[in-house]
Each structure stands twice: as C-alpha cells, then as structure tokens.
Amino acid sequence: MAHMSYTATADFTADKTMILNMGPQHPSTHGVLRLLLEIDGERVVRMVPDIGYLHTGIEKTCEAKFYQQVVTLTDRIDYLCPMTNNLCYVLAVEKLLQMEIPPRAQFIRVMLNELTRIASHLVWLGTHALDMGAMTVFLYCFREREDILRIFEMVSGQRMMTSYFRVGGLSLEPPLDFFDKVRSFAAKFPERVDEYENLLTTNPIWVQRTKGVAHLSAEDALALGVTGPTLRASGIDWDLRRDMPYSSYEKFQFKVPVSKDADVYARYIVRVQELRESIGMVKQALEGLPEGSIKADAPKVVLPDREKMKTEMEALIYHFKIVTEGFAVPAGEVYQAIESPRGEMGYYITSDGTSKPYRVHMRSPSYANLQALEAMCVGRLLADVVAAIGSIDIVLGEIDR
Amino acid sequence: MAETAITDLDQLKGHPALAKLLEWNPSAVLGARFDRNELTVDVDRSYVRQACATLKPDFNFFSDLTCVDWFPSEPRFHVKYHLLSHALKERVRLNVKLAGDDPVLESIMSVWPAANFFEREIFDLFGVRFLGHPNLKRIMMPEDWEGNPLRKDYPVEGYR
Numbered sequence: 001m002a003h004m005s006y007t008a009t010a011d012f013t014a015d016k017t018m019i020l021n022m023g024p025q026h027p028s029t030h031g032v033l034r035l036l037l038e039i040d041g042e043r044v045v046r047m048v049p050d051i052g053y054l055h056t057g058i059e060k061t062c063e064a065k066f067y068q069q070v071v072t073l074t075d076r077i078d079y080l081c082p083m084t085n086n087l088c089y090v091l092a093v094e095k096l097l098q099m100e101i102p103p104r105a106q107f108i109r110v111m112l113n114e115l116t117r118i119a120s121h122l123v124w125l126g127t128h129a130l131d132m133g134a135m136t137v138f139l140y141c142f143r144e145r146e147d148i149l150r151i152f153e154m155v156s157g158q159r160m161m162t163s164y165f166r167v168g169g170l171s172l173e174p175p176l177d178f179f180d181k182v183r184s185f186a187a188k189f190p191e192r193v194d195e196y197e198n199l200l201t202t203n204p205i206w207v208q209r210t211k212g213v214a215h216l217s218a219e220d221a222l223a224l225g226v227t228g229p230t231l232r233a234s235g236i237d238w239d240l241r242r243d244m245p246y247s248s249y250e251k252f253q254f255k256v257p258v259s260k261d262a263d264v265y266a267r268y269i270v271r272v273q274e275l276r277e278s279i280g281m282v283k284q285a286l287e288g289l290p291e292g293s294i295k296a297d298a299p300k301v302v303l304p305d306r307e308k309m310k311t312e313m314e315a316l317i318y319h320f321k322i323v324t325e326g327f328a329v330p331a332g333e334v335y336q337a338i339e340s341p342r343g344e345m346g347y348y349i350t351s352d353g354t355s356k357p358y359r360v361h362m363r364s365p366s367y368a369n370l371q372a373l374e375a376m377c378v379g380r381l382l383a384d385v386v387a388a389i390g391s392i393d394i395v396l397g398e399i400d401r
Numbered sequence: 402m403a404e405t406a407i408t409d410l411d412q413l414k415g416h417p418a419l420a421k422l423l424e425w426n427p428s429a430v431l432g433a434r435f436d437r438n439e440l441t442v443d444v445d446r447s448y449v450r451q452a453c454a455t456l457k458p459d460f461n462f463f464s465d466l467t468c469v470d471w472f473p474s475e476p477r478f479h480v481k482y483h484l485l486s487h488a489l490k491e492r493v494r495l496n497v498k499l500a501g502d503d504p505v506l507e508s509i510m511s512v513w514p515a516a517n518f519f520e521r522e523i524f525d526l527f528g529v530r531f532l533g534h535p536n537l538k539r540i541m542m543p544e545d546w547e548g549n550p551l552r553k554d555y556p557v558e559g560y561r
Contacts, residue, residue, distance in 0.1 A: 055541040059526075060550055064557045095437055225463050225515025236487070243490050332406075334437055335483050335494065337464065348481065350469050363465035363483070371518055400541060 009046065012038060017045055020382075024053050028131045028386040031396025033370075035385070042381050047374045054400035062360035066326030067093055068167060070357065075161040077362060078398040080123050083109075083116040083152075084340040086165040089360075091246055092336035092347040093167045096329050099298060103290040105169040106248040111182065111285035112155070112164070113247075114278040118189070119148040120341035121271050121278075125196060128268075128390035132209050137199050144192050147185050154178050167327075168302035169295035183286055189279045197272060210264040214376035214388035217262060224375065225368035228343025229274060230392050233259045233266040240339040247338075251288070252281050264391040271393075301327045326355030335363075342366055342393055364398035406436035416440050417459055418484070418493035425455045441494040449497050450507040450533075453482065457512055460484040460493060466519035468527045472553040477501035478529055482509070499529060508533040526551035 011017045023034040032053035038046040062070045074089045075082035087109055126141035149159040155174045156164040164171055200206045221234040239256040241249045257273035259266035295302045303322055304315035331353040337346035343365030352358040369392045376388045413419050413433050422430050429448035434441045444452045465483040476498040485492050508531040509516045520531040521540040528549035548555055
C-alpha cells in the first residue's frame, strides 16, 4: 500500500511511455483499488495493482473473539454476499466440531445463499453496465436487489450484515410470511432477467464494448488462480456446488453455465445464466423444504430456545456458559471452500482446543482473481481496463480484509 | 462422535497426493495426517517447490497459501499450501515448518504464478521470506510499517 515504488521499464526511462495513476478513488474501481498503468499513448503496456487501502486486520481480530462472535466479522469481509461468508465460516467450524446439521437448516441455507448470489450478481450487473454508460440497467437491478434485501431483513433484522447463520444451524426459524415473500419473488424474477437481457444482450454498444475485450485463456486462468464465473467464462467447467457439494447442494438440480469465449461478454453471459439457475434452486429449496428443527442437537454449542431458557434450569446454565465462555472446539485444522458469487471462497481455521480460534484465514476469490487483471489488460486500450475490472467482479473488502 | 486422526504413512499411502510424493522422493515427506476428511502432508522445506511441481500434473489448481504462527513453540511458522485437483475432486494440504530465527523458503511462483499475492501477504503479515519471488514487498500494510501484525507476539490492538 501507499508509496508503492514502481520499477520503471526501459521505455519509461526513454520517455516513450508514461505512468497513469488510476484510483484509489475512482468510480470504476469498485472500492479503493489503485492501479499503476504504464501506457504508450492509449495502449496499456504494464499494470501494477496496489491494494491494502481497506486492510482492517479481520484475520487478527478473529483470534481475539469467541467462535460465535466471529460470524459478525465474516459479513464485513465481502459486504455484497454476507450469507456466503457466514455459511463458509460456520461450515468450517462445524467441520472442526464434526457436527451434523438438520436438513431443514441446510435447505434454508441453500435458499438464502442463492438469493445472495442473485443480489450480488445484480450489483455486479448494475455497476458494470453503469461503468460502460448504460444507466438504466443499474436502476432495474437495484429494484430487484431491494426485494432481496427486504427478504434478508425478514429473517435476520438486517439488510446487509445479516449474521443469520449460527454454528449448528440458524439463529431463528424464519417468520411465517417469509416463504410467501420468497415464492412471489421467485415467480416474478425470471421475467426481470429477460428485461435486463433485453437491454444488453443484443445491444450493439454493449456488444462492441465487451466482445473480444480482456481475453483470458484457460491456461492463464488456471495458472493465476482464477475461480468462479471468470474461470467458467474461460471454458473450465468447475463449480464447487456441483463438484464438491456442501450443505446438501447434491440434492439440487442445476446447470453450470460455461463459455469458451473468455472475454467480458462471455463473463456477462455466464453470470446472467447463473441468475436463472440460482432462482431455479431457490424454487427447489421452497418445494423440497423438509420439516424439522433448524438447530443441531448440541446443547453445549447451540444456544437454547428463548422459551426453554426461561423455563428450564439446564437450558439457562448452557445459555450462560456459551455466552460468557464460548464453546470449546477440539484441536485441529480445516479448510472449507464454497462457491461464492465470485469464486472459491475458503476458510482455513486452526483450533488449539480453546473457545477462540487460534488462526482464521480467508481465501477470498477476488484476491486471486485480481491477479489476472494484468493478463487481461496488457496490450489493450485504456478504456478496456474499466470493462475488465467490472468483468472480474472484485470486492475490495474481501481483497484487503 | 469424533473420529481420531490417522498419522500412519502406510495406511495413507493410497491417497493419490501422498502416493505421488512418496514415489518421487520419500525423504521429502516428513509425515502425514488424515483428519476430518482432509489430508495434510508435512514436507521438508528445501523440497517445497519441487513437491508442488511433482503434484501439479494431478493437483492442477493452487487454491490457497497461508501461515500459522505457533509462538513460542518451535518450529514456529507452519506454512500451509492448499492444492486442488479438478480431475480427482480432491484437496491436499502441504505443511512446511519453519524455525523462528530463519523463516525462509523457496517461492512456488515458477510453478503457479497465482502464489504471487499470497506469498507477499505472508511476507507482509508474518515476516516469512520467499526466495525467488520477483517482487517481495508489503501488500496490506504501508511500506514503512514496522513489525508483522499476524505474528502471535504482536498485540491485537497494535503497539501504542
């Protein structure tokens, strides 16, 4: 971060090229990303990303919190997909505890995760189109995102920093009209995707700005650690939800959109198709939702119901112990990865047997995906840099943590 | 409920990653552990780049690289490589232990360029150096920052 020294090339010293500073405050960098661009006229010769402006030391903070307190920190890493981060963290802790989660909780987790994916993709689509001058799409996308945020508010009381998942299940049973709200959203959403596609998919300006721009070959994508829709748009058919399922994703039917074109347009097509697949999964979760408890039967880890706490002595004692001392997690280490809207989101947790994690590390998809930006932009026009940044859908909060 | 971890090499050598490493160079493998459905292989630090190159044909994808500081016990730093195989749908974790007075190991950027930012992050936050990294500079903290914040002897609230 800060005064990053740039090792000048021979062309720069000979005054053939110049260095342009893009960011950290720049509307198209989606956060505080600083790019040092060496340009020859309008053409990018070299690019050095400079990050760390949002570094808040979340990994260090985790080491000082109880396991259940860390959930609230995970929302703040990637503020566009809080539920995905919650899920990945609780799955990792549950793996350490070797705990079984009731099917109802698993289905609701899948449902909310797919809604999160839709909300995140909508922000991506809106801002990406806005960067390239298509203002209307942004307003349409945020209209639907608002519906999803209201659904989140119903279950968790929060629109963005939800912290709804708990180690062992969910914090509360969703309210009665929650499923109706989700059902009506799922019914109308496919038409809305058609609306976005009407605005963009065959729009000549959009196609010209995106087709053949920021090409990333499959070999480069794999070598640079790229994951998620960006990897699938480069022709690699890999999705953790299908290939290494977690939280009962194996019970859902869905297609994994793949494209071989490897340009900005291909990434757009892949993500828009993912919107349709995700809403399909939400519907499946609604239809197949099992009855039963939303919390695992583990009184030493999971907080008791409010009613029981007031009427049963034992429940009151467990509640007091968990809140004041946390719960101990057996020593060991795990790496849990899930498919976030941006790619492979992984949590590595080491436990030393106490009630606070010894080490928490987040493998954030944007962090690795950002490394591919230079490969996409070198040799292309300066204006394409904006398209390329939008197409990898980075969130600086999870890059810097 | 809890299953016990398996640490016997003979029982584990059926796992493709371990089999491959043992076939290549048994002296590079210092031990292995299968716990909670995850395989961890302890690798000698002088072989880490070659071990990654050996695994790359099968374990084609570099997922993650991180470090754990076990201060004050020695060897203090445990560097963890998480590799993924798209074909086998398996993961493996390589673990390299480094002493606190000499936290140096070879960069794997020649095997996976993806390790670039990850190695810089560990250099920045733990002070572990990677030989052969072309641009080993701080990435999260300001360049003139003193200390390595994720070390265990660095206070959570910083120095005041």
